[in-house]
Amino acid sequence: MRTFCYLMLMILAVGSLHAEIYKWTDSEGNVHFSDQPHQGSEKINLPASQTFTPPPQNNSASPPAKAQESDAERGYKVLRIAQPIDEATIRNSQGYVPVIVEISPELKSGDKLQILYDGEPLGEPQATTVFALNDVKRGSHTIAVQAVDDEGTVLSTSEMITIFMHRPRVGMVPQTKPKNTAN
Known part of the structure; x- marks a missing residue:
């Protein structure tokens, strides 16, 4: 049961990562952000999230470092x-x-x-x-x-x-x- 709860929380958390963000200013000048559109709100385009792809590993056989040392x-x-x-x-x-x-x-x-x-x-x-x-x-x-x-x-x-x-x-x-x- 505990595993099922964690799994559901992870699915919900991942879903919120792809939500649209809206910005609006109220009558008192306060800026608000939400995932729900409001009257007078504008959609914010966020840059793509940062990802890292490691360079491919070179599996070619290189001589051991010991052999290279004089x-x-x-x-x-x-x-x-x-x-x-x-x-x-x-x-x-x-x-x-x-x-x-x-x-x-x-x-x-x-x-x-x-x-x-x-x-x-x-x-x-x-x-x-x-x-x-x-x-x-x-x-x-x-x-x-x-x-x-x-x-x-x-x-x-x-x-x-x-x-x-x-x-x-x-x-x-x-x-x-x-x-x-x-x-």
Whole structure:
């Protein structure tokens, strides 16, 4: 029933869109508009309603944008590790190191970033500029980042930074109670 009411309202609304408009002025000088003709009224010719027809889509196969770019255009002007800074000392008992990458221009479609940890790729390339390194062992480590395309080709590489991880010593001796020397 509700659908029928909506349908009837739509039909009535569409019908009123094609009504004729009349204009007249009363004895006091007030201008009136109506869809019913009155004595002394004049019919107003309205311009055709605006319509938009989208241009036809070109379905011809064009080469992908990636093939049109030269190798120089594929690289990135800025690719660097913003955090942590070079030679940073990190104190974290779980060995957690957040890595934030700065890249310009923005990462292009299909391109990803790969973290290099001590010169080796760490995990899979990702389309994000924030990474989390977990369980980093004590000592000094190097970190860099590479921009790679969807085929794994390296587009740009950042400068390598060095970090120093400080974690509590493994196998720490528990604190002993002081001896009672009051005897």
